[in-house]
Amino acid sequence: MAKSALIALMSLSAPLALATPAMAQDAPASPAAPAAAPETEAATQSATPAAAEMTPEQITAFNSAVTAFTAGQAAQQAGDNAGAVAKYDAALPAIRTAVEVDPSKIENVNFLANALYADAAAYGALGQMDKVIALYGESLPYWRKVVEAKPADAASRNILAGILIQMGNQKLAAQDKVGSAPLYAEALTLARKSASENANDKVTKNILLSALIGSSQTSSDPALKTEAVTLSKTMLANGTVDATNKPAAEALTGAAKAG
Structure with missing residues (x-):
């Protein structure tokens, strides 16, 4: 028996039903700066930088990505994989940006991992395995982070x-x-x-x-x-x-x- 016959193959399954994240809120107005605390050495050493926030333009793009992803899932569930990849591919850049801005926000990391997985499943249904492997490779660090966090x-x-x-x-x-x-x-x-x-x-x-x-x-x-x-x-x-x-x-x- 040739070794290749022993390779375990798993079918490309459709993605799980995913709860897409809530739409990002419009960027709030900047609050008034708090009164300055005394600049002791201890206070300076313990200070931690605030998490980065998306710009209003990035928030708008992210909200559009949530809508596009939802449409992609509907297309995929209806058997329209070509339509699904078009929607997923359009959604991914803004989701990637959200994760780049704040990698600690696990719900966005989870969203990106799922979006890449769904896109891979749709490309797999179209027989484009090179796309599948590339999307899987990109998704690995995000899935690892999700599994570690949950x-x-x-x-x-x-x-x-x-x-x-x-x-x-x-x-x-x-x-x-x-x-x-x-x-x-x-x-x-x-x-x-x-x-x-x-x-x-x-x-x-x-x-x-x-x-x-x-x-x-x-x-x-x-x-x-x-x-x-x-x-x-x-x-x-x-x-x-x-x-x-x-x-x-x-x-x-x-x-x-x-x-």
Whole structure:
């Protein structure tokens, strides 16, 4: 069996239903400056700069981006992926700017991560995989930040794991084991956490299986392949393996039919 046949492939799913952020408020008038505090050395050292704020023009653009993103989701849900990417691509610059202005505002980071993911899903439906991988790569630091800020958010954790697996698959298909190994390893850690929290969820178990299959091909640890084979056998037997993982699971366990 060729190695390429063992690459775990996850289907590009449509994005989750997303709650778009509320429209940004118009920039408030500048408040009167407070009375100056005594300039002691301690006060000077403890002072922290105020978070940056968007300009009125940036706020207007962000509000338009929220509207465009919502329209993109409606188009995507209706099967109009070409219309969806047009809306998402139009929305992304202003969302990127909002995150650049204040990277600490996690709701905007989450919005950007989701917008990039939705755009990738729409491009995937159009068969433009180069766009998908580029958008996935851009989204990675934002998804990592969301997962770090919201450790109990299993949905975001699973999306991040799925993206890492897809990017690992792309590198492994190009014979880049060195590049794919850390992606699979990161995905496996995330997938193990989700599986420990919800062991009976079929989607979660298939993400774990995908991560194990990828890791077993890029790691020298034989325990990973043993674990991948064991889980494959279990999921093939109980019918929980999904269509994208089934060929690799069958190849690992020797269950694939000859010819």
